Amino acid sequence: MTTNAMTTNPMATNVREAALRPFGKPSRLWWLAIVVLGAMVVGGIAAWVIQLRDGMGVAGYSDQAFWAIYIADVITFIGVSYGGAVVSAILRLTGATWRAPLVRLAEGTAVITVLIGTALILPHLGRPERVWELLAHPNLSAPVFWDLVAVSTYTAASILFFTLPLVPDMAILSAEHEAQLGRRRTTLYAFVSRGWTGAPRQRTVLAGALGLVSVMIIPLAVSVHSVLSWAFALVSGPWWHESIWAPYFVVAALYSGVALVILVVAGFRRGYHLEGLITERHFVRLGFLLATLSATYLYLTFADILPGAYVGEPSVAAVFTELLTGHLAVYFWVFIVAAGVLPLLLVAMPWTRNAWGMVIASALVAPAMWVKRMLMVVDPSTYNNISGTFSSYHFTWVSITITFAAVAAVPLLLMLLFRVVPLLSIDEIEEMEETSTGHSPSEPSQSAGRAESAVGMAGTSHRAAGTLGVLMIVALLGLFGVGTADPAQAATGAPTITIQGVEVGGKVQLTATLTGANGQPQADSAVEFSFSTTEFGTPARLVPLGSINTDKTGVAKLTLGGDADHMYLPTTVGPQEFVATFTPTTADAKPISASATVNITVARSAYTPAPDKPLAGVGKGLVVALFAIVAAVWFTMATQVWRVRRATRGVRKPTTSSA
Amino acid sequence: MQDRTTHPEEQPAGPPPGNDPDKPQAFSRRNLLATLGVTAAGGALAMVNYRDDAQAATMSRTASAIADAKAAKHAWCMVIDLRVCDGCKLCTLSCQQRHQLPKEQTWIKVYPMEHEGQTFPMPVPCMMCEDPPCMYVCPVGSTFRTDEGLVLVDQDTCIGSRACMAACPYEARYFNWKEPPPVKKMPLPPTPQMPVPQQKGTVGKCVYCADRLPNGELPACVSGCPMGVIYIGDLVTDVAVNGLGETVVLSEFLHKNDAVRYKEELGTNPRCYYIAGHGQSLGAGS
Missing domain, CATH: 1.20.1630.10 (Formate dehydrogenase/DMSO reductase domain)
Known part of the structure; x- marks a missing residue:
């Protein structure tokens, strides 16, 4: 070597x-x-x-x-x-x-x-x-x-x-x-x-x-x-x-x-x-x-x-x-x-x-x-x-x-x-x-x-x-089927609906009154409540809150967060629009709706962060x-x-x- | 970055950020320097924020961090209603079209899942975990989490270690193993919210179309789903909507349909919920 x-x-x-x-x-x-x-x-x-x-x-x-x-x-x-x-x-x-x-x-x-x-x-x-x-x-x-x-x-x-x-x-x-x-x-x-x-x-x-x-x-x-x-x-x-x-x-x-x-x-x-x-x-x-x-x-x-x-x-x-x-x-x-x-x-x-x-x-x-x-x-x-x-x-x-x-x-x-x-x-x-x-x-x-x-x-x-x-991927047309129809207006001679909303003691109460085509209160009819959101763009989208049947006086009442079927609570303070909608059962009849704006003063974020992991603080x-x-x-x-x-x-x- | 909410193929709606459209500015060295300075400072601050966010979530979640999370205006999430999914994969295609991805990059992927002899389709996007394992293991903090809960990747700093791919239990991450295919001309340079075109040697993933959300627009997979399977939701304002325009009270929808989170036991706190049902009929008349 x-x-x-x-x-x-x-x-x-x-x-x-x-x-x-x-x-x-x-x-x-x-x-x-x-x-x-x-x-x-x-x-x-x-x-x-x-x-x-x-x-x-x-x-x-x-x-x-x-x-x-x-x-x-x-x-x-x-x-x-x-x-x-x-x-x-x-x-x-x-x-x-x-x-x-x-x-x-x-x-x-x-x-x-x-x-x-x-x-x-x-x-x-x-x-x-x-x-x-x-x-x-x-x-x-x-x-x-x-x-x-x-x-x-x-x-x-x-x-x-x-x-x-x-x-x-x-x-x-x-x-x-x-x-x-x-x-x-x-x-x-x-x-x-x-x-x-x-x-x-x-x-x-x-x-x-x-x-x-x-x-x-x-x-x-x-x-x-x-x-x-x-x-x-x-x-x-x-x-x-x-x-x-x-x-x-x-x-x-x-x-x-x-x-x-x-x-x-x-x-x-x-x-x-x-x-x-x-x-x-x-x-x-x-x-x-x-x-x-x-x-x-x-x-x-x-x-x-x-x-x-x-x-x-x-x-x-x-x-x-x-x-x-x-x-x-x-x-x-x-x-x-x-x-x-x-x-x-x-x-x-x-x-x-x-x-x-x-x-x-x-x-x-x-x-x-x-x-x-x-x-x-x-x-x-x-x-x-x-x-x-x-x-x-x-x-x-x-x-x-x-x-x-x-x-x-x-x-x-x-x-x-x-x-x-x-x-x-x-x-x-x-x-x-x-x-x-x-x-x-x-x-x-x-x-x-x-x-x-x-x-x-x-x-x-x-x-x-x-x-x-x-x-190269083939460009397929996306299906953009998004879009909500505007609420139909009440036709003449048709039923009418009104809605009132108030915030009482931090709870929002919505009251809808349904009047039949004959001018009398319409009982036992399902009124759909909803609120509108612009979170996902305009026109505003309606978020259903649940339906309530009208009583003898034609009134349907909904208290937000009142029971397990109606859990929604307002999440932001300020004016919020609520809508009541009635869809007549007769053929050709269009849904009628009315809206009311409630000034929300008590709101809560629906989001709760996940709890800290048990040892999260140890890392530092x-x-x-x-x-x-x-x-x-x-x-x-x-x-x-x-x-x-x-x-x-x-x-x-x-x-x-x-x- | 927040302005960047339009479709990639469209021209930007507004002027590029940093210019004041009302005041036509005379070109001067001072203006130029000021603009450059502001841009640089803004860029640096943005980076610092990313790191801080990663750090804050990484080291320990302090009281202020939780307060910040509570104060965030949105907490984006997805709900995937498996009862109506027919496995057509249009979500994948819409996403790939929007982000101009090669076909092997399926940021939302439809897996054929086996259950009791039946096969049912299950779309899997990024779960946007609140405790994202991918973020913790990123050696350079390129993966970060916005205050609205979106886990994003800064492809300008990613070193391509792929530690995130090892850490993700949901196979949500994809690497650019070669030069990405050429893309159509984009109105703006890529951002973590709209990472198009992708960069070779870095990691990409589902972003919930973060550029669209502030504008009230729907993610590509949501609007692309003809069955209304995928909902984009906001845990703060408690609403969610799918591609058919079906809007729901999020908490109630999850509660009533017994929504679950995938691999809950891993403690990642995913922000993607599944409603089981496998697309098969659950019983007579249902």
Whole structure:
């Protein structure tokens, strides 16, 4: 791979030599990989440009599959960045010294993948050019806004966690190996490590800062995938609305993250011949971690599905039926085998419990976890909440190309990153060597496949999206049959009607008097009362209030709101017109009506707002608390940078002047 | 925006907002700047209002917010009388014609629903929830609720996250997955009340023809329904009317016909009521 020959020097020298290997003249294979991966990334960007031009429909989306591949990609890539948090932070806090050769690779992977995962939000959005609106006009009740807060905080912490240990490494390299660094790296290293002498006080400050960041990065990592899961769990959709989803997402992220760390470590171990530093035992230990998380994830999968499937609420039952025995079943059971059964077997059986076995397990887990995320997104997304039917999401070359571009970007950016910074944390490894006698490296094992090929997605069938023609709707004439006939006037010699209305004690009383054609009061005839409204345009519409039969004196009385059949009460103060109408039973006779205007003084809105939800007030306090926590985290991170810088400022090391 | 109540195909009734028709204004830099300033300020205020409304409803409903709701002159709602719906889908077509939508965007959609072996048609527009889940999850506050209870989308700020589509239990939201088909020339630029033409990469939905309501005009689906299934109503003034001109006292109509709200158990407090009956005969002589 490199121009440097393999060495059999003692460990300390070996570490520095190994760390410098990527800085040598790149091999042809390195260039080939860069070109191929770069082409894939460029292809993805081109596909995204086409998607921007033609709309998201070209990625296979539809109203019946509105969330699909890109959100699954986002979850997957941000998820795999957890590997860095696990290997570095948890192992640091638990004092597992074997982590030392892996931490730089793991942390680098964390930074790269979280950046790629964040970038994948852009193709997920319909209008990515407006993403600034998230900062300009955030809606504080939206989970997606808190996604942004959590992801950006976690990204900053990851970068800090990656950068802080670089200070002593770069100091060592720029002081003692300047010749092998080259001009640009020397300038960079001198800048980053300026003032670092390795004095005890500096070491104490740096160790304190790293300890603090590694404590912080664990809850931050938990928060990121919790909030991501709440983008689903905070809606009422079947299978999304699950309380288990936040821890479920976190375990999924840890699981796939460890898998990716194994793949990345295996790739760089092979590429730069680091077998002397990274041994079989590293892979087996990571494998045990993988197996633990695999078992936990299987358990959570069962715990996630059982309650909904058991109760059998229609929508939940439909979604689980689709998942377990329906159209998605093949993917689900492939996931169970690839990410559940096989990794556990590969770790359990002694003859596969080696670097190769762990790499195979990881190469199964990483894509299978993407499949699982796809299922979790697509199954409820394609379910119609009203008709109870499923539609399907179809992969297109655009969405596949963008996803593969993201996959290719991981090894590409890692290879470029470790051309710039040392891929081993020299200082930490040497420190471990000093404090312990050091375990002798085991024999170089058979090398593993390259990371980029191992992470490659498998088993995704590529179906072209159906051709969607732009269809103009046929303009049909709307039926505008609206219109109320004017009340007919009383004909001569016909019955007559009069109406009086008064407001007494806040109640409107309407009195209609009906006189027959013979001039006598007309009894036992139904008088229709109504009021007029201009709410729906002019001419005014009559709203029926109910009918009252006239008594012997030809009088019909209606008190508004008087009984269950006449519930209407005036809603606005001021003059309101009431109408009494009588429709004679004889043929050809036209309805007669009379109107009266009552000046309403007592009115009430018929509308009562819905009561507050029981916990509606909690949100405000929660938002304040969350902002306080986020501010404290950012402040702490800034403080740690400042402390490390201050510790290095006082001391000037005369020998580290760069040329 | 309130002036924008005419049919899209008609010319606007009045002059464009911002001009005083009585006073012909001499063109001057001062006038221009003043006009621009007023327009900008008005636009900004309108945006602030939207956000405030979303915020107020989102964070907690304060006493003043409830008082405001009570003071609102209208509380628009719909009543859908399933007893008379024959499933002709003219509501959908009228809506698509008015908003010049492609045929896959059915802002009011007629679902064939199964019940005891029978199939009955059920039109589903936006429910205009009083606690709209779509509004709460919108990351940029593009979905907002007017004081008259209409849940609308500001397509000028929508980032296309589709969180609202995930949140809506009524499948009321539609995304513009591609460039919308060209529309006839519109008298005014699109507004949340009359979002025509739609914008690619943003979400659209039923708006109850919010531009027509202040003018006393009926939504397209209401006037387009030949059976008088769909009523547009006002919970404040307690009246509702359908496309046949049948006017009812809203509260009494809902009460007497045992109106229900769809998926009441979700707590969204929809402002769309259904009167069950499935269009089949409920019994002899009825």
